[in-house]
Amino acid sequence: MSLRERLAAGGFAVTAEISPPRGAGLQQITATAALLKDWVDAVNVTDNQGSHVRLASWAGSLAVIGAGLEPVMQMTCRDRNRIALQSDLLGACALGIRNVLVMTGDHPKFGDHPGAKPVFDLDSIQLLWTLRTMRDQHRLLSGRRLDPAPDCFLGAVENPFAPPAAFRAERLGKKVAAGAEFVQTQFVFDVPAFARWMGQVRDLGLPGRCAILPGVGAVRSRRALDFMRDQVPGVYVPDDVYRRLAGVPPDRAAAEGITLAAETVKQLAAIPGVAGVHLLVAGNEQAVPAILDQAGLTAARGSDGC
Amino acid sequence: MTARPPEPVREPVPVHPRLGARVAYRLQRALRPNPGYRWLAARIEASSRARTAFTRAERETKQALFGCRMCGQCALPVTGYVCPMGCPKELRNGPCGGVGADGSCEVYPDRRCVWVDAYERAASAGRTADLRLLHRPADNRRWGASSWLNYWQGRDEQLWTSDAGAGPGAGP
Numbered sequence: 001m002s003l004r005e006r007l008a009a010g011g012f013a014v015t016a017e018i019s020p021p022r023g024a025g026l027q028q029i030t031a032t033a034a035l036l037k038d039w040v041d042a043v044n045v046t047d048n049q050g051s052h053v054r055l056a057s058w059a060g061s062l063a064v065i066g067a068g069l070e071p072v073m074q075m076t077c078r079d080r081n082r083i084a085l086q087s088d089l090l091g092a093c094a095l096g097i098r099n100v101l102v103m104t105g106d107h108p109k110f111g112d113h114p115g116a117k118p119v120f121d122l123d124s125i126q127l128l129w130t131l132r133t134m135r136d137q138h139r140l141l142s143g144r145r146l147d148p149a150p151d152c153f154l155g156a157v158e159n160p161f162a163p164p165a166a167f168r169a170e171r172l173g174k175k176v177a178a179g180a181e182f183v184q185t186q187f188v189f190d191v192p193a194f195a196r197w198m199g200q201v202r203d204l205g206l207p208g209r210c211a212i213l214p215g216v217g218a219v220r221s222r223r224a225l226d227f228m229r230d231q232v233p234g235v236y237v238p239d240d241v242y243r244r245l246a247g248v249p250p251d252r253a254a255a256e257g258i259t260l261a262a263e264t265v266k267q268l269a270a271i272p273g274v275a276g277v278h279l280l281v282a283g284n285e286q287a288v289p290a291i292l293d294q295a296g297l298t299a300a301r302g303s304d305g306c
Numbered sequence: 307m308t309a310r311p312p313e314p315v316r317e318p319v320p321v322h323p324r325l326g327a328r329v330a331y332r333l334q335r336a337l338r339p340n341p342g343y344r345w346l347a348a349r350i351e352a353s354s355r356a357r358t359a360f361t362r363a364e365r366e367t368k369q370a371l372f373g374c375r376m377c378g379q380c381a382l383p384v385t386g387y388v389c390p391m392g393c394p395k396e397l398r399n400g401p402c403g404g405v406g407a408d409g410s411c412e413v414y415p416d417r418r419c420v421w422v423d424a425y426e427r428a429a430s431a432g433r434t435a436d437l438r439l440l441h442r443p444a445d446n447r448r449w450g451a452s453s454w455l456n457y458w459q460g461r462d463e464q465l466w467t468s469d470a471g472a473g474p475g476a477g478p
Contacts (some may be wrong), residue, residue: 077395082443104402107394107413118395125399126443129474141443143475159403164425170438171400177470178440186403233404233412 003042003070003099004153006276007182007211012269013276014297015072015184015213016288017044020060022053029060032285033067039288042070042099044184046282048079051111058088061097072155073097076105081121082130082141089131093150101155101184102127106233125178128154132179156180156210160197161190161236169200172210182211184278187228190238191267198271207273214268217280218287219245219257258287262294269295320417321373321392327427330387339458347458361452378448379465380457384436386427388420397421398441439466442474 006013016036021028029045036043045060054060061071073092080088089100104124108116122130130141131154138149156175160168172183188194194214201207219225225245229237241260248256265277281287292298323330337343350356368374372382372389381390381398390398394413401421404412409422428434442465448456456462 104395104397106404109394109413120395120397121446122443123395123397123399125440126474129440129470130443133473133475137473139473139475141475157403159405161407162401162403162405163407163409163419164401164405164422166429167400167421167425167434167437170434174399174438174440178474179470233406234402236407 001041003072003182006041010275012297013042013211013213014040014279014292015042015044015276016040016279016285017046017282018060018064018285019046019049019282020055020057023055026055026059026063026066029055029063030067033064033069036285036288037067037069039292040069040279041276042072044072044074044101044278047074047076047103047105048111049074049106049282051078051106051108051113051116053112058092058095058097061092062095065096070099071097072099072101074101074103075127076103077120077122077124077127078105078108079116079119081119085122085127086130086134086140089134089150089152090146093152098151099153099155100131101157102131102180103157110233124156125174128156128175128180129178153181154179155182155184157185158183159186159234160188160194160214161186162234165197169197169204169206172201173204173206176206176210180210182213182275185212185214187217187235187280188214188264188268189241190236191264193238194268195271198273202273207275211275212273213276213278214274215278215280216261216264216268216291218254218261218284218291220254220284220287222246222250222253254287258290259294261287261291265291265295265297316375318375318392318394318396319373320394320411320414320420320423321389322418322423323372323387323389323427325371325387327387327431330382330427331431331433334383337454339460343458344460347455351455351459357452357455360455361450364452364454376450376453377444378451378453378456379444379462380453381441381465384433384439384466385420386424386431386433386436388424388427390420390424393420396444398444400437439468440470440474441466 018032045057047057048054057073061073064071102124108118138146158172228235268274350360373392375391377391405419409418411417411419
Protein backbone atom coordinates (compact mmCIF):
# COMPACT_ATOMS: atom_id res chain seq x y z
CA MET A 1 0.00 0.00 0.00
CA SER A 2 1.47 3.35 -1.01
CA LEU A 3 1.63 6.37 1.30
CA ARG A 4 -1.07 8.04 -0.77
CA GLU A 5 -3.30 4.94 -0.53
CA ARG A 6 -2.78 4.49 3.20
CA LEU A 7 -3.67 8.12 3.88
CA ALA A 8 -6.66 7.96 1.54
CA ALA A 9 -7.87 4.85 3.38
CA GLY A 10 -7.64 6.72 6.70
CA GLY A 11 -4.83 4.53 8.05
CA PHE A 12 -2.20 5.81 10.47
CA ALA A 13 0.86 6.54 8.36
CA VAL A 14 4.48 6.54 9.49
CA THR A 15 7.21 8.29 7.56
CA ALA A 16 10.87 8.78 8.46
CA GLU A 17 13.80 10.65 7.04
CA ILE A 18 17.07 9.64 5.41
CA SER A 19 19.95 11.97 4.83
CA PRO A 20 21.87 11.15 1.62
CA PRO A 21 25.65 10.78 1.88
CA ARG A 22 28.29 13.41 1.30
CA GLY A 23 29.78 11.35 -1.48
CA ALA A 24 29.06 9.61 -4.74
CA GLY A 25 27.86 6.29 -3.31
CA LEU A 26 24.48 4.71 -2.65
CA GLN A 27 25.51 1.87 -0.37
CA GLN A 28 24.67 3.60 2.90
CA ILE A 29 21.30 4.96 1.81
CA THR A 30 20.32 1.58 0.38
CA ALA A 31 21.22 -0.15 3.66
CA THR A 32 19.25 2.40 5.71
CA ALA A 33 16.22 2.05 3.45
CA ALA A 34 16.38 -1.72 3.87
CA LEU A 35 16.44 -1.27 7.66
CA LEU A 36 13.36 0.98 7.59
CA LYS A 37 11.44 -0.91 4.92
CA ASP A 38 9.23 -2.96 7.25
CA TRP A 39 8.61 -0.10 9.66
CA VAL A 40 7.54 2.94 7.68
CA ASP A 41 5.22 3.70 4.76
CA ALA A 42 7.69 6.01 3.08
CA VAL A 43 10.95 7.75 3.79
CA ASN A 44 11.90 11.35 3.05
CA VAL A 45 15.13 11.90 1.21
CA THR A 46 16.41 15.32 2.21
CA ASP A 47 17.50 17.98 -0.27
CA ASN A 48 20.89 19.30 0.89
CA GLN A 49 19.45 19.84 4.35
CA GLY A 50 20.84 22.66 6.41
CA SER A 51 22.32 23.95 3.13
CA HIS A 52 25.06 21.31 3.33
CA VAL A 53 25.94 19.63 0.05
CA ARG A 54 24.85 16.00 -0.18
CA LEU A 55 23.97 13.54 -2.90
CA ALA A 56 20.92 14.76 -4.86
CA SER A 57 17.50 13.95 -3.45
CA TRP A 58 16.26 12.41 -6.71
CA ALA A 59 19.25 10.03 -6.82
CA GLY A 60 18.77 9.04 -3.19
CA SER A 61 15.08 8.53 -3.89
CA LEU A 62 15.90 6.12 -6.70
CA ALA A 63 18.13 4.13 -4.33
CA VAL A 64 15.26 3.96 -1.84
CA ILE A 65 12.96 2.58 -4.55
CA GLY A 66 15.67 0.04 -5.37
CA ALA A 67 15.67 -1.09 -1.74
CA GLY A 68 11.92 -1.75 -1.88
CA LEU A 69 10.72 1.34 -0.02
CA GLU A 70 8.74 4.35 -1.17
CA PRO A 71 10.63 7.68 -1.15
CA VAL A 72 9.37 11.19 -0.46
CA MET A 73 11.64 13.41 -2.52
CA GLN A 74 12.26 16.69 -0.73
CA MET A 75 12.52 19.74 -2.94
CA THR A 76 13.64 23.13 -1.66
CA CYS A 77 13.38 26.50 -3.39
CA ARG A 78 16.85 27.49 -2.24
CA ASP A 79 19.04 26.25 -5.08
CA ARG A 80 16.94 26.15 -8.24
CA ASN A 81 14.88 28.62 -10.19
CA ARG A 82 11.44 27.93 -11.63
CA ILE A 83 12.90 26.34 -14.76
CA ALA A 84 15.05 23.83 -12.89
CA LEU A 85 12.34 23.03 -10.33
CA GLN A 86 9.78 22.14 -12.98
CA SER A 87 12.34 20.18 -14.97
CA ASP A 88 13.40 18.21 -11.88
CA LEU A 89 9.80 17.34 -11.08
CA LEU A 90 9.29 15.98 -14.59
CA GLY A 91 12.47 13.96 -14.34
CA ALA A 92 11.64 12.56 -10.89
CA CYS A 93 8.12 11.57 -11.87
CA ALA A 94 9.35 9.97 -15.07
CA LEU A 95 11.76 7.87 -12.97
CA GLY A 96 8.94 6.61 -10.73
CA ILE A 97 9.21 9.00 -7.79
CA ARG A 98 5.66 9.86 -6.71
CA ASN A 99 5.83 11.72 -3.38
CA VAL A 100 7.29 15.20 -3.48
CA LEU A 101 7.72 17.34 -0.40
CA VAL A 102 8.04 21.05 -1.10
CA MET A 103 9.70 23.51 1.26
CA THR A 104 11.33 26.91 1.13
CA GLY A 105 14.63 25.57 2.44
CA ASP A 106 17.24 26.82 4.87
CA HIS A 107 19.20 29.92 3.96
CA PRO A 108 22.67 29.14 2.51
CA LYS A 109 24.21 31.19 5.31
CA PHE A 110 23.71 28.20 7.65
CA GLY A 111 25.45 25.64 5.47
CA ASP A 112 28.87 24.64 4.24
CA HIS A 113 28.78 27.13 1.36
CA PRO A 114 27.67 30.33 3.10
CA GLY A 115 28.78 32.41 0.12
CA ALA A 116 26.37 30.64 -2.24
CA LYS A 117 23.79 32.68 -4.11
CA PRO A 118 20.38 32.15 -2.49
CA VAL A 119 17.91 31.49 -5.31
CA PHE A 120 14.41 31.52 -3.77
CA ASP A 121 12.92 32.30 -7.20
CA LEU A 122 9.66 30.66 -6.05
CA ASP A 123 8.45 30.21 -2.49
CA SER A 124 7.06 26.91 -1.23
CA ILE A 125 3.47 27.96 -1.87
CA GLN A 126 4.20 29.09 -5.42
CA LEU A 127 6.07 25.82 -6.07
CA LEU A 128 3.18 23.68 -4.75
CA TRP A 129 0.79 25.72 -6.89
CA THR A 130 3.01 25.23 -9.94
CA LEU A 131 3.39 21.47 -9.43
CA ARG A 132 -0.34 20.99 -8.92
CA THR A 133 -1.03 22.92 -12.12
CA MET A 134 1.48 20.75 -13.96
CA ARG A 135 -0.26 17.61 -12.73
CA ASP A 136 -3.93 18.64 -12.91
CA GLN A 137 -4.02 21.15 -15.74
CA HIS A 138 -1.12 19.68 -17.73
CA ARG A 139 0.48 23.08 -17.93
CA LEU A 140 3.81 24.61 -16.98
CA LEU A 141 3.99 27.86 -15.06
CA SER A 142 4.45 29.52 -18.45
CA GLY A 143 1.12 28.10 -19.61
CA ARG A 144 2.71 25.70 -22.12
CA ARG A 145 1.14 22.25 -22.28
CA LEU A 146 2.79 19.13 -20.88
CA ASP A 147 2.50 15.62 -22.19
CA PRO A 148 2.36 13.35 -20.30
CA ALA A 149 1.59 15.20 -17.09
CA PRO A 150 3.50 14.17 -13.95
CA ASP A 151 1.67 11.98 -11.44
CA CYS A 152 2.71 13.17 -8.02
CA PHE A 153 1.47 13.28 -4.43
CA LEU A 154 2.27 16.72 -3.05
CA GLY A 155 3.51 17.38 0.45
CA ALA A 156 4.39 20.48 2.42
CA VAL A 157 5.93 21.33 5.76
CA GLU A 158 4.73 23.59 8.55
CA ASN A 159 6.11 24.83 11.84
CA PRO A 160 3.16 25.05 14.24
CA PHE A 161 5.21 26.87 16.87
CA ALA A 162 6.96 29.70 15.04
CA PRO A 163 5.69 33.28 15.21
CA PRO A 164 3.35 34.74 14.09
CA ALA A 165 1.52 31.92 15.92
CA ALA A 166 -1.93 33.20 14.98
CA PHE A 167 -1.04 32.87 11.29
CA ARG A 168 0.48 29.36 11.26
CA ALA A 169 -2.76 27.44 10.67
CA GLU A 170 -3.75 29.98 8.00
CA ARG A 171 -0.39 29.47 6.34
CA LEU A 172 -1.06 25.74 6.14
CA GLY A 173 -4.44 26.68 4.66
CA LYS A 174 -2.61 28.58 1.90
CA LYS A 175 -0.44 25.54 1.21
CA VAL A 176 -3.52 23.31 1.01
CA ALA A 177 -5.20 25.81 -1.32
CA ALA A 178 -2.04 25.73 -3.45
CA GLY A 179 -2.01 21.92 -3.66
CA ALA A 180 -0.59 20.29 -0.51
CA GLU A 181 -2.16 16.87 0.12
CA PHE A 182 -0.05 15.97 3.13
CA VAL A 183 2.02 17.98 5.56
CA GLN A 184 4.87 17.02 7.85
CA THR A 185 5.63 19.37 10.71
CA GLN A 186 8.71 20.58 12.50
CA PHE A 187 9.77 18.67 15.66
CA VAL A 188 6.95 18.49 18.20
CA PHE A 189 8.31 18.65 21.73
CA ASP A 190 5.41 20.72 23.07
CA VAL A 191 2.33 18.52 22.61
CA PRO A 192 -0.19 20.93 24.21
CA ALA A 193 0.96 23.74 21.87
CA PHE A 194 0.65 21.37 18.92
CA ALA A 195 -2.87 20.40 20.05
CA ARG A 196 -3.87 24.09 20.15
CA TRP A 197 -2.58 24.55 16.59
CA MET A 198 -4.47 21.41 15.51
CA GLY A 199 -7.64 22.97 16.91
CA GLN A 200 -7.17 25.93 14.56
CA VAL A 201 -6.32 23.57 11.69
CA ARG A 202 -9.59 21.67 12.29
CA ASP A 203 -11.53 24.95 12.50
CA LEU A 204 -10.25 25.74 9.00
CA GLY A 205 -11.46 22.32 7.81
CA LEU A 206 -7.98 21.26 6.68
CA PRO A 207 -7.67 17.64 7.96
CA GLY A 208 -10.17 16.33 5.39
CA ARG A 209 -8.20 17.92 2.55
CA CYS A 210 -4.65 17.37 3.75
CA ALA A 211 -3.15 14.59 5.89
CA ILE A 212 -1.31 15.98 8.89
CA LEU A 213 1.82 14.18 10.12
CA PRO A 214 3.50 15.81 13.11
CA GLY A 215 7.27 15.46 13.33
CA VAL A 216 8.81 13.49 16.18
CA GLY A 217 12.49 13.09 16.85
CA ALA A 218 14.62 11.04 19.22
CA VAL A 219 17.29 13.11 20.93
CA ARG A 220 20.45 11.06 21.36
CA SER A 221 22.58 13.08 23.75
CA ARG A 222 22.87 16.28 25.76
CA ARG A 223 24.96 17.74 22.96
CA ALA A 224 22.32 16.95 20.35
CA LEU A 225 19.67 18.46 22.62
CA ASP A 226 21.61 21.69 23.10
CA PHE A 227 22.34 21.89 19.38
CA MET A 228 18.68 21.40 18.53
CA ARG A 229 17.48 23.97 21.04
CA ASP A 230 20.07 26.63 20.32
CA GLN A 231 21.22 26.16 16.73
CA VAL A 232 18.41 24.77 14.60
CA PRO A 233 16.10 27.53 13.34
CA GLY A 234 12.46 26.95 14.24
CA VAL A 235 12.91 24.18 16.81
CA TYR A 236 11.43 24.91 20.25
CA VAL A 237 12.23 22.71 23.25
CA PRO A 238 10.08 23.54 26.30
CA ASP A 239 11.89 23.75 29.64
CA ASP A 240 10.25 20.67 31.18
CA VAL A 241 11.26 18.53 28.19
CA TYR A 242 14.76 19.98 28.30
CA ARG A 243 15.10 19.23 32.02
CA ARG A 244 13.84 15.68 31.54
CA LEU A 245 16.30 14.88 28.76
CA ALA A 246 19.21 16.77 30.29
CA GLY A 247 18.59 15.17 33.69
CA VAL A 248 19.48 11.58 32.76
CA PRO A 249 23.05 10.21 32.90
CA PRO A 250 24.88 10.29 29.55
CA ASP A 251 24.73 6.52 29.09
CA ARG A 252 20.93 6.56 29.35
CA ALA A 253 20.33 9.70 27.29
CA ALA A 254 19.67 7.85 24.03
CA ALA A 255 17.19 5.45 25.64
CA GLU A 256 15.36 8.33 27.32
CA GLY A 257 15.19 10.15 23.98
CA ILE A 258 13.55 7.09 22.41
CA THR A 259 11.09 6.74 25.31
CA LEU A 260 10.11 10.40 25.03
CA ALA A 261 9.66 10.04 21.26
CA ALA A 262 7.43 6.98 21.71
CA GLU A 263 5.32 8.77 24.34
CA THR A 264 5.00 11.76 22.02
CA VAL A 265 3.88 9.52 19.14
CA LYS A 266 1.15 8.03 21.34
CA GLN A 267 -0.05 11.44 22.54
CA LEU A 268 -0.11 12.85 19.01
CA ALA A 269 -1.98 9.84 17.62
CA ALA A 270 -4.80 10.60 20.06
CA ILE A 271 -5.31 14.16 18.74
CA PRO A 272 -8.24 14.37 16.30
CA GLY A 273 -7.14 15.07 12.74
CA VAL A 274 -3.64 13.60 13.08
CA ALA A 275 -3.13 11.17 10.17
CA GLY A 276 0.25 9.74 11.15
CA VAL A 277 3.69 10.70 12.34
CA HIS A 278 6.90 11.75 10.65
CA LEU A 279 10.03 10.53 12.43
CA LEU A 280 12.78 13.13 12.14
CA VAL A 281 15.67 10.75 12.62
CA ALA A 282 18.13 11.56 9.84
CA GLY A 283 21.49 10.17 10.99
CA ASN A 284 19.79 8.14 13.75
CA GLU A 285 17.59 5.89 11.62
CA GLN A 286 18.30 2.81 13.72
CA ALA A 287 16.12 4.35 16.47
CA VAL A 288 12.98 3.90 14.35
CA PRO A 289 12.12 0.29 15.31
CA ALA A 290 12.54 1.04 19.04
CA ILE A 291 10.38 4.18 18.88
CA LEU A 292 7.58 2.47 16.98
CA ASP A 293 7.84 -0.66 19.13
CA GLN A 294 7.48 1.35 22.35
CA ALA A 295 4.66 3.37 20.80
CA GLY A 296 2.79 0.16 19.98
CA LEU A 297 3.04 0.61 16.22
CA THR A 298 4.68 -2.67 15.39
CA ALA A 299 2.53 -3.70 12.44
CA ALA A 300 4.80 -4.48 9.53
CA ARG A 301 4.24 -2.01 6.77
CA GLY A 302 6.50 -2.50 3.81
CA SER A 303 5.39 -6.14 3.48
CA ASP A 304 1.65 -5.55 3.13
CA GLY A 305 1.42 -5.43 -0.59
CA CYS A 306 4.24 -3.48 -2.19
CA MET B 307 14.93 66.69 -5.51
CA THR B 308 18.35 65.77 -4.19
CA ALA B 309 21.30 65.42 -6.50
CA ARG B 310 22.49 62.27 -4.78
CA PRO B 311 21.88 59.26 -7.02
CA PRO B 312 19.74 56.51 -5.53
CA GLU B 313 21.58 53.63 -3.94
CA PRO B 314 19.72 50.44 -4.58
CA VAL B 315 19.78 48.01 -1.66
CA ARG B 316 21.15 44.79 -3.11
CA GLU B 317 20.76 42.15 -0.45
CA PRO B 318 17.33 41.61 1.07
CA VAL B 319 17.36 42.73 4.71
CA PRO B 320 14.25 42.95 6.91
CA VAL B 321 13.18 46.56 7.38
CA HIS B 322 10.65 47.81 9.90
CA PRO B 323 8.51 50.42 8.11
CA ARG B 324 8.83 54.03 9.23
CA LEU B 325 5.24 54.72 8.23
CA GLY B 326 2.53 53.67 10.68
CA ALA B 327 0.00 51.11 9.49
CA ARG B 328 -2.98 53.47 9.92
CA VAL B 329 -1.43 56.22 7.81
CA ALA B 330 -0.40 53.67 5.21
CA TYR B 331 -3.90 52.26 4.86
CA ARG B 332 -5.32 55.80 4.66
CA LEU B 333 -2.88 56.62 1.85
CA GLN B 334 -3.93 53.42 0.12
CA ARG B 335 -7.46 54.75 -0.16
CA ALA B 336 -6.22 58.05 -1.53
CA LEU B 337 -3.93 56.41 -4.13
CA ARG B 338 -6.34 53.73 -5.37
CA PRO B 339 -6.35 53.56 -9.20
CA ASN B 340 -8.90 55.76 -10.93
CA PRO B 341 -9.18 57.29 -14.40
CA GLY B 342 -7.28 60.38 -13.25
CA TYR B 343 -4.27 58.39 -12.00
CA ARG B 344 -4.39 56.19 -15.07
CA TRP B 345 -4.24 59.26 -17.30
CA LEU B 346 -1.41 60.70 -15.20
CA ALA B 347 0.55 57.42 -15.34
CA ALA B 348 0.15 57.28 -19.13
CA ARG B 349 1.44 60.86 -19.44
CA ILE B 350 4.45 60.11 -17.23
CA GLU B 351 5.24 56.93 -19.17
CA ALA B 352 5.08 58.82 -22.45
CA SER B 353 8.20 60.81 -21.55
CA SER B 354 11.38 58.99 -20.60
CA ARG B 355 12.58 61.99 -18.55
CA ALA B 356 9.32 62.15 -16.61
CA ARG B 357 9.38 58.42 -16.06
CA THR B 358 12.95 58.49 -14.78
CA ALA B 359 12.21 61.38 -12.40
CA PHE B 360 9.02 59.78 -11.18
CA THR B 361 10.69 56.40 -10.66
CA ARG B 362 13.50 58.06 -8.72
CA ALA B 363 10.99 59.87 -6.50
CA GLU B 364 9.19 56.59 -5.86
CA ARG B 365 12.46 54.85 -5.09
CA GLU B 366 13.58 57.49 -2.60
CA THR B 367 10.22 57.66 -0.87
CA LYS B 368 9.65 53.93 -0.58
CA GLN B 369 13.27 53.22 0.30
CA ALA B 370 13.06 55.67 3.20
CA LEU B 371 9.68 54.45 4.40
CA PHE B 372 9.77 50.70 3.71
CA GLY B 373 13.33 49.76 2.70
CA CYS B 374 12.00 49.26 -0.85
CA ARG B 375 14.32 47.36 -3.23
CA MET B 376 12.32 48.27 -6.37
CA CYS B 377 11.06 44.85 -7.38
CA GLY B 378 8.54 46.75 -9.50
CA GLN B 379 5.56 44.65 -8.37
CA CYS B 380 4.59 46.09 -5.05
CA ALA B 381 2.90 43.80 -2.51
CA LEU B 382 2.71 46.43 0.27
CA PRO B 383 -1.07 47.02 0.02
CA VAL B 384 -1.75 43.43 1.14
CA THR B 385 1.19 42.81 3.47
CA GLY B 386 0.42 45.29 6.24
CA TYR B 387 2.72 47.74 4.44
CA VAL B 388 5.80 45.71 5.37
CA CYS B 389 7.97 44.86 2.36
CA PRO B 390 8.22 41.07 1.84
CA MET B 391 11.20 41.58 -0.46
CA GLY B 392 13.18 42.48 2.67
CA CYS B 393 12.83 38.85 3.75
CA PRO B 394 16.22 37.19 3.05
CA LYS B 395 14.26 34.49 1.17
CA GLU B 396 12.04 37.10 -0.53
CA LEU B 397 8.96 35.19 0.58
CA ARG B 398 5.79 36.83 -0.70
CA ASN B 399 3.31 34.33 0.75
CA GLY B 400 4.13 34.39 4.44
CA PRO B 401 6.92 33.58 6.88
CA CYS B 402 9.30 30.63 6.70
CA GLY B 403 9.48 28.09 9.50
CA GLY B 404 12.69 29.43 10.98
CA VAL B 405 11.32 32.49 12.78
CA GLY B 406 12.81 32.77 16.29
CA ALA B 407 10.56 32.41 19.34
CA ASP B 408 10.94 36.17 19.88
CA GLY B 409 9.84 36.93 16.31
CA SER B 410 13.36 37.46 15.01
CA CYS B 411 14.53 36.70 11.48
CA GLU B 412 16.59 33.50 11.31
CA VAL B 413 19.12 35.09 8.98
CA TYR B 414 19.34 38.46 10.78
CA PRO B 415 18.57 37.60 14.42
CA ASP B 416 18.84 41.26 15.45
CA ARG B 417 15.94 42.14 13.13
CA ARG B 418 12.28 41.19 13.28
CA CYS B 419 10.80 38.83 10.70
CA VAL B 420 8.96 41.00 8.16
CA TRP B 421 5.97 38.64 8.36
CA VAL B 422 5.71 38.97 12.14
CA ASP B 423 5.60 42.72 11.57
CA ALA B 424 3.18 42.33 8.68
CA TYR B 425 0.79 40.18 10.68
CA GLU B 426 0.72 42.61 13.60
CA ARG B 427 0.16 45.64 11.39
CA ALA B 428 -2.53 43.92 9.31
CA ALA B 429 -4.24 42.73 12.51
CA SER B 430 -4.19 46.25 13.95
CA ALA B 431 -6.16 47.42 10.90
CA GLY B 432 -8.48 44.40 10.69
CA ARG B 433 -6.77 43.32 7.48
CA THR B 434 -5.44 39.81 8.30
CA ALA B 435 -7.61 38.36 5.50
CA ASP B 436 -5.15 40.04 3.07
CA LEU B 437 -2.45 37.63 4.22
CA ARG B 438 -4.45 34.66 2.91
CA LEU B 439 -4.14 35.86 -0.69
CA LEU B 440 -1.93 33.74 -2.92
CA HIS B 441 0.90 35.71 -4.50
CA ARG B 442 2.06 34.62 -7.93
CA PRO B 443 5.79 34.30 -8.62
CA ALA B 444 7.51 37.63 -9.11
CA ASP B 445 8.45 38.71 -12.63
CA ASN B 446 12.17 39.39 -12.43
CA ARG B 447 12.09 41.57 -15.54
CA ARG B 448 10.33 44.25 -13.55
CA TRP B 449 13.15 45.07 -11.12
CA GLY B 450 13.91 48.78 -11.07
CA ALA B 451 10.60 49.80 -12.65
CA SER B 452 8.05 52.03 -10.98
CA SER B 453 5.36 49.93 -9.37
CA TRP B 454 3.12 52.97 -8.87
CA LEU B 455 2.88 53.38 -12.64
CA ASN B 456 2.17 49.67 -13.02
CA TYR B 457 -0.44 49.86 -10.27
CA TRP B 458 -2.27 52.83 -11.77
CA GLN B 459 -2.13 51.27 -15.23
CA GLY B 460 -3.78 48.11 -13.90
CA ARG B 461 -0.77 45.88 -14.65
CA ASP B 462 -0.60 44.66 -11.06
CA GLU B 463 -4.07 43.16 -10.94
CA GLN B 464 -2.75 39.61 -11.38
CA LEU B 465 -0.04 39.77 -8.71
CA TRP B 466 -2.22 37.93 -6.19
CA THR B 467 -5.53 36.11 -6.08
CA SER B 468 -7.90 34.45 -3.64
CA ASP B 469 -8.60 31.72 -6.20
CA ALA B 470 -5.92 29.01 -6.33
CA GLY B 471 -7.82 27.33 -9.17
CA ALA B 472 -6.71 30.18 -11.41
CA GLY B 473 -3.18 28.80 -11.58
CA PRO B 474 0.10 30.47 -10.70
CA GLY B 475 0.99 31.70 -14.19
CA ALA B 476 0.85 35.44 -14.65
CA GLY B 477 -1.31 35.13 -17.77
CA PRO B 478 -0.28 36.63 -21.11
